Amino acid sequence: MSIEVHNVSKFYGNQKALNNVSFKVKQPEIVGFLGPNGAGKSTMMKILTTYIKPSSGETKVNGYSSEQLQDIQKSVGYLPEHNPLYLDMYIKEYLSFNADIYKVNKSRINEVIALTGLTPEIHKKIGQLSKGYRQRVGLATALLHDPEVLILDEPTTGLDPNQLIEIRNLIKSIGKTKTVFLSTHIMQEVEAMCDRVIIINKGEIVADKTLKDLRDEKEQVVIVEFDYRVEDAFLLKLPKASKVINTYDFVYEITFKTSEDMRSYVFDFAHDNQLKILQLNQKNASLESLFRELTSN
Template sequence: MDIKIENLNKSFGPQKAVNNISFNIKSGEIVGFLGPNGAGKTTTMKMITQYLEPDSGSIWYGNSRQIDPSIRKEIGYLPEHNPLYEEMQILDYLAFCASLQGVNQSTIPARVKEMVRLCGLDAEKHKKIGELSKGYRQRVGLAQAIIHNPQVLILDEPTTGLDPNQIVEIRELIKTLGKEKTVILSTHILPEVEATCDRILIINKGNIVADGTVSDLRKKSEGRQIVRVKIEGGERNEIVQTLQSKEEIYMVDPMKDISNAYEIQSQIGTNINRIIYRSCVEHHWDLLEMTNLETKLEDIFRDLTLN
């Protein structure tokens, strides 16, 4: 089910949480919401799940934009703090969620079993939810979100509280689910977005400040190539000056903590690996290492959200 968001606005009192945002998400796409705390990610998600009503603007679910329980059948939602009924047993709770979402009574036991397997709950399945560790609670939250096989999945920070192995498992699960569903997930963890999402929306102060694939965003902010090299057999000042004099090279920066290592930035739009190599050959320096540094997502994020 495609989701189309048009000019969505939401304020809480004088504070504008979401400021006139619009975007489309196609089915089969995994979109990551990124943004600092209080950027409006959760508010946007709550509006898509119909928990909050937008002040203005509309949300299209396929061809419909009704605020209607029958549309919510097609949405699976894992809220931010993952609220659960502590006193219920996992199996009862999953069955309860399935029947509320209108899953056929006769198929509920099979669906519950499937979720227990898929989310790795087998060892704990007879426990009460209140007795579970945070990671297991998160799995229960995820299980209740997908038990009715929704077309749209909205996951607010799905991997918080999980250990590294579980994170990998859950990411794989989200990726598999994302092949046929529309998935929106929010997170602060940048490598997570890179690992799972087809597309990133960076939100800051209620506005979308970037929208594209990870490599799109990288290209956009790249401009300069950054290369780390290790050169021996020459005077540091001589090396810096020689390289700096090349017109393709923008800046040479000797690294403080590693001896004989330099970080070299190119002029915008040029490739400098060959130039560095030739200079070394020319001056009989030993070129020991040359690594192209990628602009990190962290840097892009910081660029876009700090100011």
């Protein structure tokens, strides 16, 4: 396993940021780490990169324990949420500075510049770059020493649509041979890039699923509006109905555990019970709806 987290908790004073968190990530794999603001994502990433220590529990990265700081740091590339850069340096100058720290051959600098699409801006100082290109410099720095594990905190922040596609393709390419553990708020990015998603809420893991499992889950949501209120328990008598939410007034979202279109069943149900249907729509259950469901409380 590239990343192993066993019963990790982290306190900041009396505030618990992580509560007994455990998961594993293999190589190669791209894992999306999702959660609302303050859920503990950045704290977990800082622990994995040895920037901070957990209050309790154990972590391993590339087989190295959290006590083997230099070994972990040599084998991990890290792009933090707030990308720290020397704005008065030129791109190549900054990467050369980091290459000296990692004791990397300077030929690697041109490789990561080309890899991250920085070539058109190579003549500029970092302070002259757009936010998107600054993000590319941070990603180039994380890749400079050819690490086995990439830990990326909000890697697509500030990118325009074209840059976003390029960086997405780059991350997908890297993930064919390396472990990529990334956080993001953009659900579409997770669905486009990741093999698996881990959702954290209030410092606890609330879901750990592969994207294939999410796509294969036979589940749908039917939105129906009646002419008067209906008890949730009554609607749960529909075939394969698993959940009912009264979203507002007389509008209901009914979740069915099946891929079969259930609108005809809802229509027949309304007819049999002398209900009028004012609207009847279907939507697919998605990663976004799962995220909202698990992090809304």
